[in-house]
Amino acid sequence: MSTVDRREFLKASALAAATAAAARASGISLPILEPQAAPSSSAQALRWDKAPCRFCGTGCHVMVGTENGRVVAIQGDQKAEVNKGLLCVKGYHVGLALYGRDRLTQPMLRTQGRLVPISWDKALDIVADRIAADPGRFAIYGSGQWTIGEGYAANKFIKAGLGSNLIDANPRLCMASAVTGFISTFGVDEPPGVYDDLDRCDVAILWGNNMAEMHPVLFSRLVDRRARGEKVVIIDLTTRRTRTSELADQVLFFKPQGDLAIANGIAHQLVKNGTCDTAFVAAHCNFRRLGEPGADGAQPDMLGVPMTFEEYAKALEPYTPQRVEELSGVPAESIVMLGDLFGRRDRRINSLWCMGMNQHTRGTAINCLVHGIHLLSGHFGKPGDAATSLTGQPSACGTAREVGTLCHLLPGGLSVTNPGHRAIAEKHWNLEPGRLSGRIGLHAVELFKRFSTPTDQGGDITTVWVQVTNPAHTIPDLNHSIRRKAQLADKFLIVSDVYPTATTELADLVLPSAMWVEKNGMYGNSERRTQHWFKMVEPPGEARDDAWQMIAVSRRLFDRGVPGMRDKDGRWLFHTADSAGKEIPIWEWKRYYSDTVVDERLFDEYRAFSRHKHKDLAPYREYVKARGLRWPVVQNSDGEWKETRWRFTEGSDPYVAKGKGFQFYHSVTKDDRALIWFRPYEPPPEVPDAEYPFWLCTGRVLEHWHSGTMTRRIPQLHRAMPKAYVEMNHLDARALGVRSGEMVTVRSRRGEVDLPVWLGGRGDPRPGEVFVPFFDENPLINRVTLAAYDPYSKQPDYKKCAVAVVPKA
Amino acid sequence: MAISGILITLSHDSERQRLACERLRRDQRLVVGELLGRHVAASAVTASPDDDLALVDELRRADGVDSVEIVFVALDEHSGAES
Ligand code: SF4
Numbered sequence: 001m002s003t004v005d006r007r008e009f010l011k012a013s014a015l016a017a018a019t020a021a022a023a024r025a026s027g028i029s030l031p032i033l034e035p036q037a038a039p040s041s042s043a044q045a046l047r048w049d050k051a052p053c054r055f056c057g058t059g060c061h062v063m064v065g066t067e068n069g070r071v072v073a074i075q076g077d078q079k080a081e082v083n084k085g086l087l088c089v090k091g092y093h094v095g096l097a098l099y100g101r102d103r104l105t106q107p108m109l110r111t112q113g114r115l116v117p118i119s120w121d122k123a124l125d126i127v128a129d130r131i132a133a134d135p136g137r138f139a140i141y142g143s144g145q146w147t148i149g150e151g152y153a154a155n156k157f158i159k160a161g162l163g164s165n166l167i168d169a170n171p172r173l174c175m176a177s178a179v180t181g182f183i184s185t186f187g188v189d190e191p192p193g194v195y196d197d198l199d200r201c202d203v204a205i206l207w208g209n210n211m212a213e214m215h216p217v218l219f220s221r222l223v224d225r226r227a228r229g230e231k232v233v234i235i236d237l238t239t240r241r242t243r244t245s246e247l248a249d250q251v252l253f254f255k256p257q258g259d260l261a262i263a264n265g266i267a268h269q270l271v272k273n274g275t276c277d278t279a280f281v282a283a284h285c286n287f288r289r290l291g292e293p294g295a296d297g298a299q300p301d302m303l304g305v306p307m308t309f310e311e312y313a314k315a316l317e318p319y320t321p322q323r324v325e326e327l328s329g330v331p332a333e334s335i336v337m338l339g340d341l342f343g344r345r346d347r348r349i350n351s352l353w354c355m356g357m358n359q360h361t362r363g364t365a366i367n368c369l370v371h372g373i374h375l376l377s378g379h380f381g382k383p384g385d386a387a388t389s390l391t392g393q394p395s396a397c398g399t400a401r402e403v404g405t406l407c408h409l410l411p412g413g414l415s416v417t418n419p420g421h422r423a424i425a426e427k428h429w430n431l432e433p434g435r436l437s438g439r440i441g442l443h444a445v446e447l448f449k450r451f452s453t454p455t456d457q458g459g460d461i462t463t464v465w466v467q468v469t470n471p472a473h474t475i476p477d478l479n480h481s482i483r484r485k486a487q488l489a490d491k492f493l494i495v496s497d498v499y500p501t502a503t504t505e506l507a508d509l510v511l512p513s514a515m516w517v518e519k520n521g522m523y524g525n526s527e528r529r530t531q532h533w534f535k536m537v538e539p540p541g542e543a544r545d546d547a548w549q550m551i552a553v554s555r556r557l558f559d560r561g562v563p564g565m566r567d568k569d570g571r572w573l574f575h576t577a578d579s580a581g582k583e584i585p586i587w588e589w590k591r592y593y594s595d596t597v598v599d600e601r602l603f604d605e606y607r608a609f610s611r612h613k614h615k616d617l618a619p620y621r622e623y624v625k626a627r628g629l630r631w632p633v634v635q636n637s638d639g640e641w642k643e644t645r646w647r648f649t650e651g652s653d654p655y656v657a658k659g660k661g662f663q664f665y666h667s668v669t670k671d672d673r674a675l676i677w678f679r680p681y682e683p684p685p686e687v688p689d690a691e692y693p694f695w696l697c698t699g700r701v702l703e704h705w706h707s708g709t710m711t712r713r714i715p716q717l718h719r720a721m722p723k724a725y726v727e728m729n730h731l732d733a734r735a736l737g738v739r740s741g742e743m744v745t746v747r748s749r750r751g752e753v754d755l756p757v758w759l760g761g762r763g764d765p766r767p768g769e770v771f772v773p774f775f776d777e778n779p780l781i782n783r784v785t786l787a788a789y790d791p792y793s794k795q796p797d798y799k800k801c802a803v804a805v806v807p808k809a
Numbered sequence: 810m811a812i813s814g815i816l817i818t819l820s821h822d823s824e825r826q827r828l829a830c831e832r833l834r835r836d837q838r839l840v841v842g843e844l845l846g847r848h849v850a851a852s853a854v855t856a857s858p859d860d861d862l863a864l865v866d867e868l869r870r871a872d873g874v875d876s877v878e879i880v881f882v883a884l885d886e887h888s889g890a891e892s
């Protein structure tokens with residue numbers, strides 16, 4: 001096709017996509033047409049295939065246009081229920097994430113301080129040598145951006161192959177408190193509700209959640225209802241004014257950590273006013289509080305102790321509107337308003353949160369409290385009535401939580417500490433009984449602490465293999481964690497990634513990875529939706545799939561006779577055979593894609609785990625056809641695979657018995673009831689003082705994905721938001737004598753960085769608070785943040801620590 | 810050269826909507842589709858990705874335009890950068 005024809009074709013495609021979006025926005029139903037292939041010779045034909053977006057946990061579907069082995073166009077997928085054809089600015093440019101000029105294309109070994117190219121054979125031998133030399137000191141650190149197959153391969157490699165649980169993943173930094181909140185409340189992880197609640201609620205309450213920038217397509221889904229004449233009230237509970245605040249009906253500012261008091265204040269109002277849903281509570285809930293600390297001051301366990309409703313009511317008595325105002329800064333009358341709102345049965349209420357509630361030293365507590373007020377008021381399990389945790393990463397749910405790539409989990413929500421669960425996993429993996437370890441491994445912060453401590457001082461992790469994440473940028477208090485690795489010659493860091501990062505800068509061995517549509521993959525988004533895509537283009541140079549890298553090392557260990565790499569019948573853990581039973585050497589790269597679909601083989605094996613906790617997945621081939629399916633997915637009598645919207649709700653969830661209405665079938669108390677927790681307000685671990693007088697909050701911005709390694713290579717996104725800054729209130733700036741653009745040092749007890757001030761910009765903090773986005777690797781704001789974490793989820797608090805702001809001379 | 814598909818939502822006010830629509834149709838950089846409700850689809854052709862983003866910003870600020878969303882981006886003539 002000539003260049004001119006091609007342009008005309010792309011212009012026509014652009015107009016067609018926009019027309020479809022306009023029709024949808026105006027409620028006109030046009031037939032959904034597949035994006036057209038270009039009318040040209042087959043060698044040059046533009047081909048369209050579906051994939052979930054590579055970036056956030058919303059899980060929008062995109063249509064990816066490829067031509068001559070390259071991604072050339074992106075459009076929102078009109079057939080996708082999640083985004084209905086819309087994407088955010090990151091999604092429209094996602095294809096460019098593949099084409100940064102400095103893609104890693106060869107394995108490289110650090111030699112005399114420099115990274116020097118080596119062969120894959122040599123690189124894999126080095127990894128195998130390090131592991132074989134001391135498997136008990138080897139750990140894997142992965143990601144909520146791992147595909148399901150990649151996470152499963154890594155999990156099986158270390159738990160079955162090495163018999164250890166030394167694996168954790170970056171959802172520890174973003175979702176772990178949501179997990180402990182769900183488990184404490186419902187006995188099982190992941191949200192009961194779905195995105196449909198956004199279309200059905202009357203009121204959306206955003207708990208410390210800048211949804212307009214972090215989940216923009218979901219926020220549009222909510223706000224667009226107003227354009228259709230529907231009434232939806234948005235209440236923004238926040239510590240600073242954001243783009244979300246601009247579209248909210250009410251903005252309620254709270255002091256850092258004040259959310260605990262607000263939630264207790266709402267519960268107190270419900271109890272005091274007699275507006276609890278007593279029938280729902282009597283039929284479906286128990287009350288719980290934490291037990292007493294151990295004699296040595298140890299945290300009480302997460303299961304807590306029972307309490308009566310009367311004891312619960314008594315515990316709430318101190319949370320009067322006036323007291324809550326003192327603790328949170330939210331006016332007493334607004335607490336009364338929120339209590340009244342939850343007390344109404346004629347309103348559907350959807351609470352939504354993300355990092356604000358999770359990156360919190362009392363993250364488990366605040367998650368439990370928000371679930372609690374929904375249960376107490378009966379705003380649960382009906383379309384629009386839900387407490388919804390939104391994930392930050394595209395497969396934090398699908399991979400880390402469901403596949404269980406965390407140090408305490410096995411696939412399918414099973415636990416390493418439960419002997420029965422280990423026996424199930426040993427059966428699925430065909431291992432000798434007792435093979436799996438019941439000892440919880442190391443959570444992310446502790447793992448990197450041990451890795452960054454000299455071996456003779458208790459630093460017993462000597463080799464870490466990092467895939468698809470950038471811990472030297474994102475771990476809190478970096479100066480006292482992984483960045484110390486540079487001084488420790490006996491520690492060995494292996495990094496599989498697509499671009500140079502703050503972590504490859506410290507790596508001893510760098511392995512170039514394929515990304516997104518350069519490989520087959522599956523993700524699982526925030527609403528339990530498992531999504532699939534096929535490889536569309538070749539990775540550059542010698543870049544290869546992360547799962548292949550893990551499998552190839554496993555095979556090397558198998559060939560060397562490492563016993564854990566074989567099952568109880570002597571077969572290799574990743575044994576894959578053709579239909580005639582002949583082994584396919586998937587450890588050879590040239591055979592990895594040619595003779596089988598390895599992703600299908602891994603997924604269908606993993607799927608067997610999903611039934612034990614009612615997280616049933618359909619066979620791989622069903623996901624090939626669908627724009628994702630929400631688990632549990634069960635087969636109807638007519639053979640159709642049916643997804644589930646509202647979990648624990650009769651008529652929607654296939655596991656709720658007829659006549660029950662609601663059934664919490666994984667109940668901690670084994671009586672089909674959910675738990676309403678009392679958890680008190682507790683102060684943060686570090687508060688501003690005379691020396692460090694400001695609160696520091698960190699977070700994301702619309703244009704950049706996490707540590708920016710992909711989005712900063714997309715020129716449009718980079719230019720829109722080129723570097724980090726410190727947002728502060730104009731009153732504080734005036735007192736310090738600084739203006740927008742002037743440089744200041746942001747300093748904590750742990751480290752400091754220099755940043756330009758931005759006043760009245762994207763966000764506007766309250767006096768005494770500052771905000772810094774974390775996408776920029778220069779400077780690294782995590783040199784300043786605090787490594788304090790929630791005692792149950794072990795998730796660090798990136799949202800509040802004390803800093804000084806000092807103008808640069 | 811940059812090519813994109815744009816969804817433009819116009820004002821509820823019918824006169825401002827009509828004037829905005831006329832202005833859009835006169836813009837040489839745009840091919841504008843039918844008015845559907847108060848939404849109109851357009852494809853945009855500009856000299857560079859930066860010009861494309863500048864056009865979207867300009868449209869967002871235009872009288873009678875409530876919002877602008879990009880719904881299609883052709884990527885082949887854009888090049889990646891180093892961080
Ligand atoms: S970044 Fe998130 S909201 Fe934006 S298109 Fe991708 S999945 Fe959707």
